[in-house]
Amino acid sequence: MLRLLPALLFLTAAACATAQPTRTLAGDDWCDDVERGWGGDRDERFGACEVREVILPAGSVAVGGRNGAITVRPWDRPDVLVRARVSARGRTQAEADRRLRAARLDVGRDAVRERPPRRPNDGDVVAYEVFAPRQTNLSLRTMNGAISVEGMAGALDVQTMNGGLSLRDVAGAVRARTMNGGIDVAVGGRGGVGAGLDLETANGGISVALPRGYSADVVASTQMGQISTEGVALDAERRDRGQFGDRLAGQIGAGGPTLSAVTQRGGISIRAAR
Structure with missing residues (x-):
């Protein structure tokens, strides 16, 4: 949380109606995470990094990138803070600095998206931190990177x-998609009426933890793996176990979403939260 201090000093007290100009923070300690990896065995041993941040109005927000993780956490402010850690690598420091300057973000009223360069480089990475009111609707996209969301109800x-x-x-x-990776979901609150979960991966397992009273x-289906339920009572259960795969349908509680x-390829676990 210490690295948020400069950002909080920058923010105004009132929620904004439109996106504010992007602010660049050179030397932000979030860059320390990527700077430790520079100077390794790969050809591109030099790097450059900076953090750019923008404030968006609450409601619905879209964030998109190509290489880099996305993390979302709730806060009590009425607006949304998007922080983008932009880093680049090169064979010389001058090349890394040039690639950093060439990295662009398209900022709209409700969106921040990386603008892909004409000559993409695996060493060019844009990672995002998003701080938003709990009820914010979020659309998050990346090609190579994990996505983590905590404490959101939109x-x-x-x-x-x-x-x-x-x-x-x-x-x-919740609608969640990945090609190569697992999906881990813990539903908060009680009931979850009107919510619904739509989870799909090609190569990876799926784990779902449900609160008491969830309906x-x-x-659920997997072509290569098994489906398990723990502490969850399924009514009208229909099961089709094959040699490699498994299919399951049923109703939890009163049914609904x-x-x-x-x-x-992977197992599926549906369980009651501890």
Whole structure:
């Protein structure tokens, strides 16, 4: 939380109606995480890093990148702070600095997205930290990186290609997609009426923890793996176990929103939260 201090001094007290100009913070200690990896065996041993931040109005926010993780946490302010850690690598320091200056973010009223360079480089990484009111609706996209969301109650639409998804204490409708990575979801609150979970991965397991009193219609399937339930009572259960895969349908509690969990290669666990 110490690294948030400069950002908090920058923020105004009132919620903004439009996105504010991006502020660049050179020397932010968030860059320490990536600077430790510079100077290794790879050809591009030099690096440059800076943190850019922007304030958006609350409601619905979209964040997108190409290489880099996305982390979302709730806060008590009425607006949304998006922090982007932009880093670049090069064979010389001058090349790394040039690539950093060339990195662009497109900032709109409700969105911050990385603008891909004409010549992408795996050493060019944009990671995001987002701090938002709990009820904010979020659309999060990255290609190579994990996505972590904690304590949010708005609708979530999250997607990565290579990376895991961790959604903890979430209470809104959830749509989560990854190609290579697992999905770990812990539903917060009680009941979850009107929420629903739509979870899908190609290569990875799915774990879902449900609160007491949760009701849903369950549809789960894996082509290579098993489905387990622990502490969850399923009514009208239908099971189809194959040589390699497993399918399950049933109703938890009074039924209602759909809990859909689909993977091609991996197990599925649906359990009551401890």
